[in-house]
Amino acid sequence: MNDRDGRRLQIDWAACDGRGLCIELLPEMLTRDDWGFPVSRDGDREPMVPVELRRHAERAVANCPELALRLIPSQPSARRR
Numbered sequence: 001m002n003d004r005d006g007r008r009l010q011i012d013w014a015a016c017d018g019r020g021l022c023i024e025l026l027p028e029m030l031t032r033d034d035w036g037f038p039v040s041r042d043g044d045r046e047p048m049v050p051v052e053l054r055r056h057a058e059r060a061v062a063n064c065p066e067l068a069l070r071l072i073p074s075q076p077s078a079r080r081r
């Protein structure tokens with residue numbers, strides 16, 4: 001896996017139910033905001049997913065009941081493809 005394979009985690013807060021399943025599945029990257037909604041620990045709106053957490057992130061995306069999580073390409077040019 002190289003830089004072109006990198007992914008960012010995108011959260012659709014309008015769709016999110018705020019119950020926090022993803023925070024339990026991906027505590028290394030996510031925490032709760034003051035209202036209980038998931039936010040990145042590093043403050044980035046679309047945080048980079050470290051390679052070692054990729055499987056955990058994929059699991060969080062797959063288990064989000066509101067389909068509010070996505071993994072998107074980290075490279076802007078790759079997002080347009």
Ligand code: SF4
Pocket residue numbers: 011015016017018019020021022023037038063064065066067068069
């Ligand atoms: S699992 Fe999905 S719906 Fe639940 S808090 Fe996370 S993003 Fe929101």
